[in-house]
Amino acid sequence: MRVLLIAKLAEHTLKENVLxxxxxxxxxxxxxxxRDETVDDLDERVTIIPFRTNSKFRHFGxxxxxxxxxxxNNIDIIVGVLNTxxxxxxxxxxxxxxxxxxxxxIAGHREFWLGGPLLEKFRIAFFKKSPAIxxxxxxxxxxxxxxxxxxxxxxxxxxxxxxxFNELTxxxxxxxxxxxxxxxxxxxxKNLILxxxxxxxLKENGIVPNVAVAGDGDQLQNIIDATKKxxxxxxxxxxxxxxxxxxxxxxxxxxxxxxxxxxGEGFPVSLxxxxxxxxxxxxxxVGDIVDVINHGENGYVFxxxxxxxxxxxxxLLVLSKAPEDYKKMVHxxxxxxxxxxxxxxxxxxxxxxxxxxx
Numbered sequence: 089m090r091v092l093l094i095a096k097l098a099e100h101t102l103k104e105n106v107l108x109x110x111x112x113x114x115x116x117x118x119x120x121x122x123r124d125e126t127v128d129d130l131d132e133r134v135t136i137i138p139f140r141t142n143s144k145f146r147h148f149g150x151x152x153x154x155x156x157x158x159x160x161n162n163i164d165i166i167v168g169v170l171n172t173x174x175x176x177x178x179x180x181x182x183x184x185x186x187x188x189x190x191x192x193x194i195a196g197h198r199e200f201w202l203g204g205p206l207l208e209k210f211r212i213a214f215f216k217k218s219p220a221i222x223x224x225x226x227x228x229x230x231x232x233x234x235x236x237x238x239x240x241x242x243x244x245x246x247x248x249x250x251x252x253f254n255e256l257t258x259x260x261x262x263x264x265x266x267x268x269x270x271x272x273x274x275x276x277x278k279n280l281i282l283x284x285x286x287x288x289x290l291k292e293n294g295i296v297p298n299v300a301v302a303g304d305g306d307q308l309q310n311i312i313d314a315t316k317k318x319x320x321x322x323x324x325x326x327x328x329x330x331x332x333x334x335x336x337x338x339x340x341x342x343x344x345x346x347x348x349x350x351x352g353e354g355f356p357v358s359l360x361x362x363x364x365x366x367x368x369x370x371x372x373x374v375g376d377i378v379d380v381i382n383h384g385e386n387g388y389v390f391x392x393x394x395x396x397x398x399x400x401x402x403x404l405l406v407l408s409k410a411p412e413d414y415k416k417m418v419h420x421x422x423x424x425x426x427x428x429x430x431x432x433x434x435x436x437x438x439x440x441x442x443x444x445x446x
Contacts, residue, residue: 089441091119092158092187094150094178095169099127104430105194105248105357106169107134112434115441120161122154122177147173154181163187165441171199171211179218188219188444194247196224196354196375197231212236219444222436224355225376243440246379246428247355252333253364254425258341260366260418266325267297267407269343269367271336271358272350274305279372281314282349285396286403288318295404302327302339340365344414345406350374351393363387363424368417370402380427386420 091110095102102121110116111131121127122137124146130136137157139150157163158181166185168178169192182189193199201208212235215221221237222245223229229242268287272278280301290297301311301324308326315321330336340346346362346369353375360380363369369387371377381387388402409417 089115089117089164089445090162091116091441092154092163092166092178092181093119093121093169094123094154094166094174094181095121096123096125096174097169100250101357102127103130104250106167106192107131108251108430109245109248109433110167110437112430113437113441114434115438120157120163122150122157147177150177151180154178155184158185158187164445165190167192170194171215175199175215179214182219190220190222190440190444191215191218192222192245193228194224194354196352197228198352198354198375200231200235202352220440222440223376225379227376227378228354240443243436244379245433245436245440246376247357247360248428248430248433249357249360249364250333251430253337253361254429256337256364258366258422260415262341264342264344265298266300266339266343268345268347268403269300269302269339269362270347270349271302271330271339271362272348272356274301274303274308274311276307277351278305278307279349279351279393280307280311282393282396282399283347284311284314284318284320284324286399287320287323289396289400290404291320291323293404295407297323297403297407299324300327300339300343301325302330302336304329336361337365340367343367345370345403347399347403348372348377349393349399353377355379360424360428363421366418366422368406368414368421370399370406380424386417386423 119134120137126136166178166182166187167190168175175191178189200211220241222243224247232242315324340362346367348371350372355376372393373389373391381389383389390398392398
């Protein structure tokens, strides 16, 4: 089976979250990738179809290039990742050539509703008749079912952490110098102001935690200023953007709690990576996060992304655990490595490809 993959994505995301499981499906002979940039160190079964232009009409050019390539190379399946623009491009190429199209979502149901109700209606109508659609979890699946999508065409395909994390052996008795870690882009959606306010609530009650904030973004200075406004600057250590895997592992392994206050997510890889290092998650109930967190067993979930008291209560719940109870929960957290894997996602891709080519 020959696959035409249309995707941008960062190199590591493309390789680890998309290519590796597709190639592990056991039914794929080769993958051709239509994208703007080349990728190094690819599997021998993968080739890049270069499309380098800065023209504002380049995406129309990709459509014509994709149509021509499908007709000349006997492509069996088209996969488009994210709706803008590559999901749209893949859907059009599939419609014109008659090649089955798989729309791969990686940002949850916000890929549909982000931008307002009119755009949401357009996206639903545009993708509803796709032969198959992957979603990162059951919340997104239920969202699509309510919008009238065919349940037999929806496949739950969770995002994957870097394989580096699955190979780790974590010493559960190690000292963790940070009580809390946030690891994300720092923008309005990530809502770190909620964390600052929650830490202020803890401080009012005599709890002064150590908080690591990894990442950068257009709201970084505003968050730094907020820590001063709420008089909690001594609690925060701003680490900047972290790219190396070994540095990520060190920071996660030095932290007790992984916090996410986001107002909108799909299925964040940072959550999986943190759990793989034994961080107990305290996260907002958005996207498909609850697919991997059982509240009170391997983490805690809060619904109100504007309620710092609720967040502070959950943080204190973890920080005040007796050592044996804490260690028991960490064991439950790290079970995530058994639940999500390249091999399991490869089996799901095999089912997808078989379903659209039968």
